[in-house]
Amino acid sequence: MKERILLFIIIGCLTLFVYWFQSYTSWGLGILVGLMAAYAITLNLAYKIKSRRLSKNPQVQNPDFKPFISVMVPAHNEESVITNTVENILSMDYPNFEIIVIDDRSTDNTASVIKDLERKYENVKALVRDKDAFPGKSAVLNDALPLTKGEAILVFDADATVKPDFLSKLVPALEPKDVGAVQARKIIRNKDANFLTRCQNDEYTIDTHCQVGRDAVKGAVELRGNGELIKRVALDDIGGWNNYTITDDLDMSTRLHINGWDIRFCPDVEVYEEGVIYLFPLFRQRRRWLEGTIRRYLEYFIPVLTSKKMSLRAGLDMTAYISEFIMPAWFFIEVAIIAYKFIVKNAPPQIWFSSLILGGIIGAGFLIAAVYALRTYDNVKLPKAFIQAFQTTLYLFVIWFPLVLFIGAKILFTKKDMKWGKTTHGLVRSEHALIKAKENLKQAKIKAEESLKAAKIIAKQNIKAAQDKIKDVIRNR
Numbered sequence: 005m006k007e008r009i010l011l012f013i014i015i016g017c018l019t020l021f022v023y024w025f026q027s028y029t030s031w032g033l034g035i036l037v038g039l040m041a042a043y044a045i046t047l048n049l050a051y052k053i054k055s056r057r058l059s060k061n062p063q064v065q066n067p068d069f070k071p072f073i074s075v076m077v078p079a080h081n082e083e084s085v086i087t088n089t090v091e092n093i094l095s096m097d098y099p100n101f102e103i104i105v106i107d108d109r110s111t112d113n114t115a116s117v118i119k120d121l122e123r124k125y126e127n128v129k130a131l132v133r134d135k136d137a138f139p140g141k142s143a144v145l146n147d148a149l150p151l152t153k154g155e156a157i158l159v160f161d162a163d164a165t166v167k168p169d170f171l172s173k174l175v176p177a178l179e180p181k182d183v184g185a186v187q188a189r190k191i192i193r194n195k196d197a198n199f200l201t202r203c204q205n206d207e208y209t210i211d212t213h214c215q216v217g218r219d220a221v222k223g224a225v226e227l228r229g230n231g232e233l234i235k236r237v238a239l240d241d242i243g244g245w246n247n248y249t250i251t252d253d254l255d256m257s258t259r260l261h262i263n264g265w266d267i268r269f270c271p272d273v274e275v276y277e278e279g280v281i282y283l284f285p286l287f288r289q290r291r292r293w294l295e296g297t298i299r300r301y302l303e304y305f306i307p308v309l310t311s312k313k314m315s316l317r318a319g320l321d322m323t324a325y326i327s328e329f330i331m332p333a334w335f336f337i338e339v340a341i342i343a344y345k346f347i348v349k350n351a352p353p354q355i356w357f358s359s360l361i362l363g364g365i366i367g368a369g370f371l372i373a374a375v376y377a378l379r380t381y382d383n384v385k386l387p388k389a390f391i392q393a394f395q396t397t398l399y400l401f402v403i404w405f406p407l408v409l410f411i412g413a414k415i416l417f418t419k420k421d422m423k424w425g426k427t428t429h430g431l432v433r434s435e436h437a438l439i440k441a442k443e444n445l446k447q448a449k450i451k452a453e454e455s456l457k458a459a460k461i462i463a464k465q466n467i468k469a470a471q472d473k474i475k476d477v478i479r480n481r
Contacts, residue, residue, distance in 0.1 A: 006302075006303075007299060007302040007303060007415060007420075008415060008416055010302050010305060011302055011412065011415055011416055012416065015333065015337075015412075018330065018333060018334065018337060019337050019341070022334060022337050022338050022341060022358075022359075023341055025358060036362060037362070037365055040327075040365075040366065040369065041369075043324050044369060044373070046221060047214075047217030047218065047220065047221060047223075048217060050217065050220035050221040051216055051217050051220040053220075054220045065176045066176070066179060069175065069176060069179045070098075070099060070100055070175070071100070071154070071155035071156050071175065071178075072100040072101065072102075072153065072154045072155050072156075073098065073100065073101040073102075073154045073155070073156050073157075073158050073171060073175070073233070074101070074102050074104060074152035074153060074154030074156070074157050074158070075093055075101055075102065075103045075104065075157075075158045075159075075160060076103075076104050076106065076145055076148050076149075076152065076157060076158070076159050076160070077089060077090065077093070077103065077104070077105045077106065077159075077160050077161075077162060077164075078106045078108055078141055078144040078145065078148075078159075078161075078162065079105060079106060079107055079108065079110065079114050079118065079162040080107075080108040080109065080110055080114070080162075081110045081111060081112045081114060082110070082114050082162040082163075083110070083112045083113045083114045083117050085162055085163050086105065086114060086117055086118060086121075086162055087117060087121065088165075089160065089162055089163060089164055089165065090103060090105060090118075090121050090125075090128060092164075092165045092166065093160065093164075093166065094125060094127075094128070095168050096166065096168055096169075096170055096171050096172075097168045097169055097171075097172060098170075098171035098172050098175070101127070101154070101158075101171065102127045102128075102129065102152070102153070102154065103125075103127060103128045103129070104128075104129045104130075104131060104148050104151055104152060105118040105121060105122075105128065105129070105130050105131070106118075106130075106131045106132075106133065106144050106145075106147070106148045107130070107131070107132045107133060108133050108137075108141075108144045109133055109134075109135050109137060109139075115130075115132045118130040118132075119132075129151055131147065131148050131151060133147060138247055140247060140248075140249075140250065140252070141229075141245075141252045142245035142246055142247045142248075142249060142252040142255075143245075143247045145157075145159065145244075145245050145252065146244050146245050146247060149239075149244060154236065155235070155236050156175075156178060156233055156234060156235050156236055157233070157234045157236060157239060158171070158231075158232070158233045158234075159229065159230070159231075159232050159233075159234070160230060160231065160275070161229065161230040161277055163277050163278045164230055164231065164275050164276065164277055165193065165275075165276045165277075166188075166231070166274070166275050166276070167274065170188070170231075170273060170274075170275070173270070173272065173273045174186055174188055174231075174233055174270055174273045175233070177268045177270050178233055178235055178268075180266070182264070182265065182266045183235065183265070183266045183267070183268055184234065184235050184238030184239075184241075184260045184263075184265030184266065184267060185227055185232060185233060185234040185235065185238060185256075185257075185260060185265070185267045185268075186232070186233045186267070186268045186269070186270060187215070187225065187226070187227050187228055187231065187232050187233075187267065187268070187269050187270070188231035188232075188233075188270055188273040188274060188275045189208075189212050189215075189231075189269075189270065189271045189272070189273060189274050189275070189381075190208050190211075190212075190228055190230055190231060190274075190275055190276075190277060191205065191208060191274050191275070191276050191277075192204050192205035192208060192276075192277065192278070192279040193276040193277060193278055193279075194278055194279055194281075195279060197279065197281055198281060199395075200279065200280065200281060200282070200283065200286060200399075201279035201280070201281060202392070203395060203396045203399040203400075204279040204280065204286075205279065205382075206374065206378060206382075206392050206393070206395075206396040207396060207399075207400060209377050209378055209381050209382050210370075210373065210374050210377045210378075210396070211228075212269075212271050212377065212381050213373060213376065213377035213380070213381065214373075215269040215271070216269060216271050218269070218321055219268060219269040221317055221321065222266060222315065222317050222318070223317055223318055223320075223321030223322075224257070224258075224261050224267075224318045224319075224321040224322040224325065225257075225266075225267040225268065225269045226253070226254060226257040226267070227253040227254070227256055227257045227267065228253055229251075229252065229253035230275055230277055231273075231275030232253060234256070238260060238263075238265050241263055241265070242256070242259045242260060242263055242265075246259070249296060249299070249300065250292055250295060250296045250299070251292065251293060251295075251296025251297065251299075251300065254293075254296055254297055254300050255296070255300045255303075258300050258301075258304045258308070258322075259304070261308075261311075261314050261315075261318045261322070262304060262307050262308060262311045262313065262314050263311075263313055263314075264311075264313030264314060264315070266315075271381065286403070287403065287407070290403055290404075290407060291407055291410070291411065294404070294407050294408065294411050295411045295414065295415075297329075298329060298408075298411055298412070298415065299415065299420070301326055301329075302415070308322060328366075329408055331359060331362070331363050331366065331405075331408075332404075332405045332406075332408040332409050333408065333409070333412060334358075334359040334362070335357065335359040335360070335363065336409060338357055338358065338359045339357075342357075367397060367401070370397055370400075371393050371394060371397050374389075374392075374393035374396055374397060375389045375390050375393045378392055378393060
């Protein structure tokens with residue numbers, strides 16, 4: 005109810021602002037665009053300055069900082085992937101860690117698979133939750149927390165894969181006393197499966213660029229659920245995970261910042277996960293992400309404004325980030341106002357929309373940032389980077405714009421639910437394998453046809469040579 009009332013107030017204030025803004029567009033747009041440009045320039049300059057400082061004065065890592073790490077892997081119907089994930093995690097070269105694998109009310113054989121892993125490996129523990137246990141990833145992690153003995157908790161999704169040096173490279177960033185958590189860079193493992201998976205990977209690359217900038221200004225860096233390392237003292241300080249959120253990572257990020265903890269981002273430490281191959285499951289996944297994002301801002305709106313522990317930079321950064329959800333509502337409200345003026349006041353139709361102008365400017369800025377991110381982090385050449393950036397910008401608009409309006413209406417008029425919108429990892433992996441198998445079959449068919457063609461040519465040559473030889477024998481007689 006609190007979230008609903010606050011959202012009504014925000015929409016009302018936005019409506020009044022848009023109504024007023026239409027009369028002062030000539031300078032109002034300039035102010036908004038200037039603020040956005042200043043924010044983007046600040047992030048990029050901070051990153052450049054930080055990079056120069058580190059190149060001149062590299063940070064000396066403490067070789068003795070090797071805290072014991074508890075790795076937690078929630079799994080719901082993951083029998084097809086969980087063994088590979090656990091064995092991959094076990095290959096990390098970090099000396100002190102344990103793995104807790106949690107079966108979350110699965111209806112397949114996940115429970116028996118993780119029990120087999122527990123028997124097979126000494127530092128693997130299995131937890132099977134009751135079928136009537138509280139739903140949600142946060143509740144899963146809270147239930148498993150008493151089993152852990154680590155000074156820090158590392159959370160992986162059930163489809164995660166990492167390189168052996170993952171923890172060795174990630175842990176040093178956690179050492180400073182004010183750092184409560186560290187997030188690794190996420191990469192789509194099956195990015196070449198189709199157009200959607202490539203756009204998802206480009207989206208993650210753009211997010212990497214944004215996170216790096218936010219880290220450079222010590223802003224509101226966010227956890228991403230997969231590959232997040234959380235200091236136990238920070239986890240205890242905020243009371244663990246919030247069972248009543250549908251996006252555990254974003255909720256925890258905000259609460260950590262409110263309590264004065266810094267979150268770091270490590271772009272050179274990578275965790276790989278599976279992208280969603282089909283459009284409908286992708287919409288369902290992003291619906292949950294977006295709903296969780298908006299709800300956590302509504303839930304923590306007052307604490308963010310009143311927190312004495314949260315840094316000013318993190319607060320300003322978080323406020324700037326919230327603005328990205330305003331544009332769809334702005335456009336919808338502007339259309340309604342123009343229609344009202346035309347119908348009720350019989351005013352002449354307005355031939356331009358401030359929301360479209362502002363949205364176009366934001367889109368152009370996003371496109372430039374996307375090109376830079378793809379070239380910097382994925383080493384994509386300029387022509388290809390521009391094409392991918394343009395396609396990904398359209399892809400995000402198609403998904404993000406209608407979902408913001410849908411989630412806003414859902415929060416206003418329906419009750420909150422705890423549906424995960426879970427992605428079936430086994431299906432994704434199977435589909436990716438099927439695509440690869442089809443490609444291999446196609447290549448094998450092409451090679452077979454080429455071999456058959458070559459064999460026919462050789463056979464014809466041999467027949468002709470034999471015929472010539474017979475003719476020579478007959479002629480000599």
